[in-house]
Amino acid sequence: MKMRQRGRARGGRPRRDHHDWASEAYVDEWVRRQQAADPSRAERFQLICDLFPFPNDATVTILDVGAGYGPVSMFILDRYPHATxxxxxxxxxxxxxxxHLVVKYGDRVKLHRSDLFDTNWLPEQFGPFDAAxxxxxxxxLRDFKRIREIYAKIRTSLKPGGVFLNADLINAPTAGLRRRYDDVAAARHRRDGAAADNLATMVRPARRTTATGNREPFPASLDQHLAALKAVGFKDVDCFWKELRRAVFGGYAQGR
Ligand SMILES: C[S@@+](CC[C@H](N)C(=O)[O-])C[C@H]1O[C@@H](n2cnc3c(N)ncnc32)[C@H](O)[C@@H]1O
Known part of the structure; x- marks a missing residue:
């Protein structure tokens, strides 16, 4: 199975963006860098857990979409001893x-390989899920239409009262804030001692034309994500944490 991505990576694999998730060398380097930054993500991962609608000792099954090397799953499994x-x-x-990393959790982790552009990407055999x-x-994915379809699929895979929480990158809501956020990021990198010639690429991620015709780095703004979640039937939709272009947002499936 090949993941659908735009462009071509080494070896002729099709790609959608600058990442090459099919490359061992690329993933090796990416995981090494990300793991060094993982402590800074703990607060967001903890917030995700705090928003779960069940206690820590509950026997629950949680879907981790685009789990990568498993940092979110492992964070959850460490705090929910009866979770899968x-x-x-x-x-x-x-x-x-x-x-390799989740071996210590034994049967409490199921790995499932599927392309989010495939119709049958959802590992339904393990659901319905208490949380996603x-x-x-x-x-x-660089494709907001596809993201909306994935939201709909996740909604149908949740138990009543279940929750979906997405920690992801979003576009600034206005052109003025887009410039402001770029300036803030540049100032931060400067304080961190980033080389000046690296700055432009670090603070200005490649922009693409979005569904609204704007040149933006990511598929949608926070408002667009929240509207999409409501449109597919999630209740109590909100943004629970936000910092410039990073946010944790989601909603609950109608209750028990
Ligand atoms: C930035 S990593 C995030 C990994 C992990 N969730 C984390 O927070 O560290 C993005 C992940 O999305 C996965 N991904 C990207 N496009 C995908 C697609 N079309 N289908 C399935 N997975 C995809 C990549 O393989 C990669 O593991």
Whole structure:
């Protein structure tokens, strides 16, 4: 199975963005860098857990969409001793790393490889789910129509009262804030001592034309994501955390 991405990576694999999730070397380097930054994500991962509609000792099954090497799943499994996580991802190299890292959880982790552009990407055999989570994945699809379809699919896979929480990158809501956010990011990188010639690429991610005709780095703004979640039937939809272009947002499936 090949993940559908725009463009061509080394070896002729099709790609959608600058990432090459099918490359062992690329994933190796990416995971190493990301793991160094993982402590800074703990607050968001904890918030995701705090928003779960069940206690820590509940026997639950949680879907992790685009799980990568499994940092969110492992965070959850450490805090919910009776939870099982279904770690879905399309990248064989990523899932190989996850397999290695989650071995200590035994049967409490199921790895599932599927492409989010395939109709049958959802590992339905393990559902329905008490919660679904996703971290830094869906913006990679670069296709908001497809993201909306995935939201709909996740909604149907949840138990009544279940929750979907997405920690992802979003576009600034206005052109003025787009410039402001770029300036803030540049100032931060400067304070961190980033080389000046790296700044432009670090703070100005490649922009693409979105469904609204704007040149933006990510598929949608926060308002568009929240509207999409409501449109597919989620209740109590909200943004639970936000910092410039990063947000944790989601909603609940109508209750028990
Ligand atoms: C930035 S990583 C995030 C991994 C992990 N959730 C985390 O927070 O560290 C994005 C993940 O999305 C996966 N991904 C990107 N496009 C995909 C697609 N079309 N189908 C399935 N997975 C995809 C990649 O393989 C990668 O593991």
């Amino acid at each position: 996580c279904v770690a879905q991802d399309g990248s064989r190299p990523m899932l190989n790393r996850a397999r 989570v996703s971290s830094s994945c869906l913006h990679n």
